[in-house]
Amino acid sequence: RLPPRxxxxxxxxxxxxxxxxxxxxxxxxxxxxxxxxxLVCREWYHxxxxxxRQRISFRxxxxxxxxxxxxxxxxxxxxxxxxxVIRGFATSPADSDRAQILHLETxxxxxxxxxxxxxxxxxxxxxxxxxxxxxxxxxxxxxFCSVETLVLSRVTVTRLxxxxxxxxxxxxxxxxxxxxxxxxxxxxxxxxxxxxxCEAKLQKLYLLRVAVTVExxxxxxxxxxxxxxIAHATNVKRARLVQQMGGCQRLLDANASSLEVLRLSIGxxxxxxxxxxxxxxxxxxxxxxxx
Numbered sequence: 001r002l003p004p005r006x007x008x009x010x011x012x013x014x015x016x017x018x019x020x021x022x023x024x025x026x027x028x029x030x031x032x033x034x035x036x037x038x039l040v041c042r043e044w045y046h047x048x049x050x051x052x053r054q055r056i057s058f059r060x061x062x063x064x065x066x067x068x069x070x071x072x073x074x075x076x077x078x079x080x081x082x083x084x085v086i087r088g089f090a091t092s093p094a095d096s097d098r099a100q101i102l103h104l105e106t107x108x109x110x111x112x113x114x115x116x117x118x119x120x121x122x123x124x125x126x127x128x129x130x131x132x133x134x135x136x137x138x139x140x141x142x143x144f145c146s147v148e149t150l151v152l153s154r155v156t157v158t159r160l161x162x163x164x165x166x167x168x169x170x171x172x173x174x175x176x177x178x179x180x181x182x183x184x185x186x187x188x189x190x191x192x193x194x195x196x197x198c199e200a201k202l203q204k205l206y207l208l209r210v211a212v213t214v215e216x217x218x219x220x221x222x223x224x225x226x227x228x229x230i231a232h233a234t235n236v237k238r239a240r241l242v243q244q245m246g247g248c249q250r251l252l253d254a255n256a257s258s259l260e261v262l263r264l265s266i267g268x269x270x271x272x273x274x275x276x277x278x279x280x281x282x283x284x285x286x287x288x289x290x291x
Contacts, residue, residue, distance in 0.1 A: 007047055011037065015051040031055075050080055057085040061103040064110055071114045078114045088126035098156055101126040112143040119146055121170070124153040128162060141169040149175040158184050160217045175204040182211035204229040207251075219250050226258035233265040 014037070017030035038048040058064055071078050086107060088099030101123065121144065147170045157163055160183055167173060202225045207215060232248050252259065 004043070004047065007044065011044075011048050011051060015054070053077070053080045055083040055085065056081045057087055058103060058107055059087045060089045061106050064103055064106045068110045068114070071111070075114070079117050081115055081118055083120040083122065084115065084118050085122040085124065086126070087124055098125055098127045098154060101128060104128075108140040112140040115144070117146055118144055120149040120151065121147050122151045122153065123155055124151070126155045128155060128157045141166075142171060144170060145172055148172055149177070151177040151179075152181050153177075153179040155181045156184065157181070160185075160213065163214075163217060164221075172201060174201050175206075176202065177206040177208070178210050178214065179206075179208040180210070181214050183213045186213050203227060204231075206231045208233045215248075215251065219254050222251065222254035227255050228258055229261045230255065230259060231263040231265075 011034065014030045014034045017028070034048055034051060038045045038052060056067065058067070084107075086101055086104055088101055089103065104123075150167065150170060150173055152163075155178075167176065205218065205227045207218065208231070230251065232251070234248075248264070252262065
């Protein structure tokens, strides 16, 4: 029988390996292994408890209500979660792989001031209509002062103004990741207004196989928010490749004065591991940053 300290080190290692990247928000083998360890015995359950609660997922309103009751009874547990996932909830098996997130507003109102250390906020597998999230809820999400990373994966928004509303509501946001994000309305706002804190904080942008209108939105956004790091990936057919790369070039032009690192991927390649990746490091001297 090994001492508990050995188990703790092993669980700490699994917890570090289980942290999702900005590209993918799903569980990996390390997280599954950690969950299996929690089922071995009571001692291992208590040793893995905090690690497994660092990432919490909400699929419906009942999940939100359950967490609210737990935090009412044990408020100190609100400091444990580091990552929050809002997932689309399919009401029937016939629904598509993207579903409504009617519980987003409930989450914002009930839990925004109870989860004090959340640093990564996910929305995934969702169809985001205009109804569930109104401007009145922005003040509740603004309570997430520790959120530095926002990830949207497999999300369909109704209007691009929803995206701007969400981004502007997180005061400490530094990293934006969008993977397979599209918009029902093709019209791009003629201008994009962002609060001053967003202009100062936003640094990294990951656009992974997003719709052309979403890419156009970030070109407009770059007029006020200059990114230092951009990762761009597309897997479109050759007929649309010129259009996509043209948008990428405009995005780079809009961030020319601040861009330091660029990562490009074309086809099914992953922008962090593929041999087709092109990485350009551009060190911009401080004396020339205003040129």
